Amino acid sequence: AIQLTQSPSSLSASVGDRVTITCRASQGISSALAWYQQKPGKAPKLLIYDASSLESGVPSRFSGSGSGTDFTLTISSLQPEDFATYYCQQFTNYPHTFGPGTKVDIK
Amino acid sequence: EVQLLESGGGLVQPGGSLRLSCAASGFTFNSYAMSWVRQAPGKGLEWVSAISGRGGSTYYADSVKGRFTISRDKSKNTLYLQMSRLRAEDTALYYCAKEAYSSGYYYLDYWGQGTLVTVSS
Numbered sequence: 001a002i003q004l005t006q007s008p009s010s011l012s013a014s015v016g017d018r019v020t021i022t023c024r025a026s027q028g029i030s031s032a033l034a035w036y037q038q039k040p041g042k043a044p045k046l047l048i049y050d051a052s053s054l055e056s057g058v059p060s061r062f063s064g065s066g067s068g069t070d071f072t073l074t075i076s077s078l079q080p081e082d083f084a085t086y087y088c089q090q091f092t093n094y095p096h097t098f099g100p101g102t103k104v105d106i107k
Numbered sequence: 108e109v110q111l112l113e114s115g116g117g118l119v120q121p122g123g124s125l126r127l128s129c130a131a132s133g134f135t136f137n138s139y140a141m142s143w144v145r146q147a148p149g150k151g152l153e154w155v156s157a158i159s160g161r162g163g164s165t166y167y168a169d170s171v172k173g174r175f176t177i178s179r180d181k182s183k184n185t186l187y188l189q190m191s192r193l194r195a196e197d198t199a200l201y202y203c204a205k206e207a208y209s210s211g212y213y214y215l216d217y218w219g220q221g222t223l224v225t226v227s228s
Contacts, residue, residue: 043218
């Protein structure tokens, strides 16, 4: 099974900061990667698909990049509503594994 | 509006069985693959199982293979997860999610709110 790692596992940031989260796959997955945001007590919400395509309705401060084994999710200017946990997920092969998550909290 | 409503969770003893349901609306159900994803208390997301739009192909995580069965009923627009030989480590919030397809790749674009399964004696 393809393994996904995320770094950092957690980070503290301030409103207005630029935040970058990395997801690395154990083997090449082309662009078959999605990013989700999850807030406490809520279901995950799709942010990015196909590694870099912004889901409709998601603010443009979110962006994704990468292909192959290395991917990034960037929040260009962190807003109060962005404090959450972020997960990547690969769709190249079953099982469609998730990364372990990155928790973004307030500095 | 796409809606996914899970039900069927509850408290079950180790070794027992449970069937989860996910009632779907707002889209053409049999045109889309569906997935189950779970989240143990305080832990991350774990992909559990998926089924193709017409139900002809099914996929499972190694952790549930041979114990869980995914299925769907087109006439009821409902996704199921039959869980048997349950273990304490199956305790989790179980989400159903709709798969979407774009440019050759899949992703999960809609999620339900989850149903809680607790395996304990």
